[in-house]
Amino acid sequence: MSEHPQLGITVDCADAQVVARFWCRALGYVEAPPPQGWDDWPSFLTDHGVPEDEWGDGATIRPATGEGPSISFLKVPEPKTVKNRVHLDVKVSGGRHVDQALRETRIRATEADLVAHGARSLREDVGDDGRLDHVVMADPEGNEFCVV
Template identity: 40%
Template sequence: MSSIRQVQVTFDCAEPERVARFWCEVLGYAVPAPPEGFETWADYERSLPPERQGAGFVAVDPTGVGPRLYFQRVPEGKVVKNRVHLDVRVGTGLVGEERLAALEVECERLIALGAVRERVLLADEYEESCIGMQDIEGNEFCLD
């Protein structure tokens, strides 16, 4: 019998710490403690060679349930739609207008953090409503 594997979700981005802190706010995640021997992440970053400073950052679920998120600096910008995206589940158990209202409230909160609203997909006979959005570097995600 094979065992379950834990996953890490990795984001390619230009500014890892900035994007990680955005997703911490979105998901209620936290920045873990800096490596042993360092009082702050800034202290740790200063200990790295210049080309490695700011190259990566981490966000974790403080309950230990959700996947670790890793943000890595890449030289190229985003040019096409993501093939994989996160669905941020805020309307679970809600339907119709009540669901859409909950999604709109969360959408406004995330816009204040720098997210961009793309479009609302209204419920049909198969799916409930959701809102397509982009994070602060243009990565698509859905409020679901």
């Protein structure tokens, strides 16, 4: 293998557009541009024979800087039925070395914003000292993630 593989994350979902918009908000990501050589997604999809009624079945987002992993969302027919074995962490607190009150303020503000945009809070995880460590949440389709 001459090149190192790149990391891409794919999330199965029922509505790729809704879930992609949510994760853009949660992570500060943007819609990924079409592949090089195409001016827009409709041109790319048309050139690859994707029927127009399937154009909303997928979406890809990436960091605004272009650096870091992309996340793709793919419409699948089956609903989510069990807990995720892999999940994303939305890291906003600054880490455990940051003052606990500031960490908690950052976590709570992000939690409130994401709830306002379709997420649900599932539970809080606190350390042995009773301090908030992170909040476990679910995106609009029930995929678990943590705000840390």
